[in-house]
Amino acid sequence: SQQGEEDPQALSIQEGENATMNCSYKTSINNLQWYRQNSGRGLVHLILIRSNEREKHSGRLRVTLDTSKKSSSLLITASRAADTASYFCATDAGSQGNLIFGKGTKLSVKP
């Protein structure tokens, strides 16, 4: 079953704009991660935020976590065409100790 659900499912923006993606989850977590996947390829880890953290930055990425609302957001500032990809959140709430991924947000950045 899906734990994380990203919103929106698809997002189209112009280069230079900011992109915000949201993730909601159902059960308590120890950490939440964001991954990027370019078309049909493997996933690339972007950032991990632990349950006791509220915000984390990495370059042009900013992730927030609100455990009371069971939600997280990923902000990509000053987007570039190369940011075009699918973005997934993953939580460590798998009953078998595995990561559970959402279905992703497909981001399209137009030059």
Add this chain to the structure above:
Amino acid sequence: KAGVTQTPRYLIKTRGQQVTLSCSPISGHRSVSWYQQTPGQGLQFLFEYFSETQRNKGNFPGRFSGRQFSNSRSEMNVSTLELGDSALYLCASSLEQPQETQYFGPGTRLLVL
């Protein structure tokens, strides 16, 4: 360090056949997880191996199996292939725990005809 590698990258099989996919984790990583990705179901966890033992298993039928060798390399096998097994199979490695940062390979795209 070299990244996670998966072979083969592409595979075409027919229904009823079996297939073996291989994954070499990042050097020093002992946990290897496998996922199936399809447009309809998204990324689904298959199983995770650590120190040659299957530590976790997802909700897939027994036709899906795997193993891990002493050098942490892992294989997964799918027997009696069905059309619905067509997917991108992704392998990911992590140091010790699958809940921590996972490093993914490029995937093996399997097409079952």
